[in-house]
Amino acid sequence: MGEPAGVGGEIALKCWLRRGEGVPPFVLVDDPERLAELAWRLDLDVPVRTVESPERAPALFAEALPVLACPLGLKIVPGKPDPAGAGAVRRSIEAAVALVQAGRALAVVTNPIQKRTLYQAGFPFPGHTEFLAELAGIAGRSVMMLACDELRVVPVTGHVSLRRALDELTADAVVDVAAIAEAALRRDFGIARPRLAVAGLNPHAGEGGSLGPEEEEVIRPALRRLEERGIAAVGPLPPDTMFAAHLRGSYDAAVCMYHDQALIPIKAIDFDGAVNVTLGLPFVRTSPDHGTALDIAGSGRASERSLLAALHMAAAMARRRAGSAVAAGQPA
């Protein structure tokens, strides 16, 4: 569902309308009434059909949008998040995770949530990803990857101020994130020998220490440890040039030192087509690479491209995981 006052419902309806183009069948965990009303208001020809179990979804998908009911119990106005809806938002995430954990769905694709509204309702997690990690029962680090056709990026530090990101940047963090990314590229993206490009932190990657010490003191030691583990990683690369068109094809993922170093280039290159992938969870999870877009919610102007890309990527990742499990003699 995601934030019901945002564009999540609209883009999900629009994805279903493109089902003839090979969209992987999905089941929405959402409020069927609000979806039907939204389809009517936006003049989208989408028959919404409540199902009791996700196993019904694939056969139904060609003729109707299958929905597992997660009732809001109130009417949400587009653009106006209401903390009273937060319980349903949370339950829809829990229900989706329960389905993949039970093997009844192959992947979780999440629509954007409005963090402030969830906080107001007492949601105790910084965001989606941390909540999913909790539901998955994992203690270790989960890693955000953004991926489009031309580029994959993985930030080492997260949603913190730039100054705090500098303080939090350690060789351990670089090694952990790079190793998780490399493992995911093998398992979920089918790349036999992933090549990582590790960014510098400072302009020109520090110019041998004259523009900052972190490349020598943090990043190079991390690169040595990655090499010892047999992980192919080059760097520290000058951040301003490594995302240029003629260079970004030379690696499978860029390991970035801070949030915007990763997100600026990928959104400059492909805003609508980028997908957010959570690595390090026991199940496949993707999401569109945009927010709730409250300013255009309800207007019919939201682009479904990123959610569509998230659905396709989730399906491809799930197929590869299933394939490896079969190859390893486990049930798919």
Add this chain to the structure above:
Amino acid sequence: MGEPAGVGGEIALKCWLRRGEGVPPFVLVDDPERLAELAWRLDLDVPVRTVESPERAPALFAEALPVLACPLGLKIVPGKPDPAGAGAVRRSIEAAVALVQAGRALAVVTNPIQKRTLYQAGFPFPGHTEFLAELAGIAGRSVMMLACDELRVVPVTGHVSLRRALDELTADAVVDVAAIAEAALRRDFGIARPRLAVAGLNPHAGEGGSLGPEEEEVIRPALRRLEERGIAAVGPLPPDTMFAAHLRGSYDAAVCMYHDQALIPIKAIDFDGAVNVTLGLPFVRTSPDHGTALDIAGSGRASERSLLAALHMAAAMARRRAGSAVAAGQPA
């Protein structure tokens, strides 16, 4: 000339070869012998012609590459910068500036220099821009702008470590840089009412202070002062989205808080076509947006696109300055 061991000579020769495509006539301040040898070695059909004065260049340009002699006095091997050549590199910059100051040329276009080699020879300036400011006798701030067809960016802080950039970021600096950029957009780019987009520093522009204080404490106060001065500036904008294709057309220049925030997006969008423009000098100065590329120097593989764009941009800026001077009743 720029660094004679770099790609500067090669890309200048290649620009002259495209003279039929409306390349503005230019005169090289360089060593004629090394240029003739380079043309021969790279099999480029460029007749190099030494001239005594730049006034000869326009008439000659169709049939030969005009060069004002600035002899190196030694043979430089491509890819191997030699501090013994630094004196000539410096003299070529001084000569070019003297020509524009005397009104004998309209603009200075500089080829990339190798800073380390110049430092070894006792060059006391951090880079080209500071040397040009010294030659121009200006005490104030000069500002680097990078410009391509789709985007112009102006970093507030410069070639310093990211941590130092955080420390150096002040409202005064944001206001100064934004005001210089706005004035240049009017005078040199012919934009009657420039619109500036001012970036945040932190992820999501600080999310109201929860991801860092600088947006509230530094950038918003700067925006209020810009508004008082009648400068159209919006911000602080989330850095990761403001460079997206559908947003970058909504402003004439992005005022960025640090080097890579400005350079990552423009090089991701258009690596070869971006031009470096120095704002705040009393004369027009542009340069290609790349370095000496020692690794490919002498191979013939260097792209002249950025130097070509720098020549075109310098000519357009000089025409506008001359036009405004004429309009203001001054000699062009």
